[in-house]
Amino acid sequence: MSNERRLILYIATSVDGYIAPPDEDLGFLATVQQEGEDYGYQAFTATVDTVLMGRRTYDKVAAMGVPDPHPGRTLYVITRTGRPSHGNIHFHTGDVVELVRWLRAQPGTDIYCDGGARLVHTLIEHDLIDRYCISVIPVLLGGGIRLFGEGRAGQALRLLESRSFPKGLVQSWYERVR
Ligand SMILES: NC(=O)c1ccc[n+]([C@@H]2O[C@H](COP(=O)([O-])OP(=O)(O)OC[C@H]3O[C@@H](n4cnc5c(N)ncnc54)[C@H](OP(=O)(O)O)[C@@H]3O)[C@@H](O)[C@H]2O)c1
Numbered sequence: 001m002s003n004e005r006r007l008i009l010y011i012a013t014s015v016d017g018y019i020a021p022p023d024e025d026l027g028f029l030a031t032v033q034q035e036g037e038d039y040g041y042q043a044f045t046a047t048v049d050t051v052l053m054g055r056r057t058y059d060k061v062a063a064m065g066v067p068d069p070h071p072g073r074t075l076y077v078i079t080r081t082g083r084p085s086h087g088n089i090h091f092h093t094g095d096v097v098e099l100v101r102w103l104r105a106q107p108g109t110d111i112y113c114d115g116g117a118r119l120v121h122t123l124i125e126h127d128l129i130d131r132y133c134i135s136v137i138p139v140l141l142g143g144g145i146r147l148f149g150e151g152r153a154g155q156a157l158r159l160l161e162s163r164s165f166p167k168g169l170v171q172s173w174y175e176r177v178r
Pocket of ligand 1: 019053061079116118122
């Protein structure tokens with residue numbers, strides 16, 4: 001474990017850069033499903049004890065019948081509208097930038113950003129993401145929710161690793177160079 005907890009974005013996108021199509025049906029992710037292949041997800045999540053998720057992503061996953069998407073980990077759902085916390089799930093209405101700075105000062109392992117795009121935008125705007133794991137799904141969605149919005153300063157990244165898989169997913173790990 002490094003001294004400072006890193007914030008890591010682990011996310012899947014289409015080749016044309018969308019994390020969800022216009023109707024937000026995540027069926028495109030199923031095109032790369034393969035028995036016995038989790039694209040490093042379990043190994044990655046074993047390195048994190050805390051997860052950040054935008055409220056829209058949380059509601060989407062909950063509507064898919066998964067009310068606790070990260071059991072055993074502390075989940076902060078970022079929102080402007082409070083809801084009662086339950087178990088490991090906290091609805092955070094404060095400043096997410098302050099939350100990340102506070103989390104980094106606490107003991108623990110790395111922190112996982114599970115999307116969506118609006119949350120990612122704020123985190124990048126404040127240069128808070130240390131590593132990116134981007135899994136590119138071999139599809140063009142043609143529209144929807146862009147992983148990376150416009151209107152931010154550029155940032156240098158270093159490629160740590162890139163791998164392709166039989167179903168056509170290409171996964172790249174990048175590190176922020178500061
Ligand atoms: N392909 C993938 O791997 C992947 C991963 C994650 C999500 N997704 C998809 O992406 C879509 C959701 O993404 P999204 O960009 O629309 O939404 P999102 O980032 O998940 O959630 C947006 C909401 O989170 C809160 N929020 C985000 N940033 C905030 C900030 N800086 N300060 C305060 N509140 C903040 C607000 O909640 P309130 O409105 O409650 O104030 C905002 O409306 C869903 O369809 C989801 O399934 C795909």
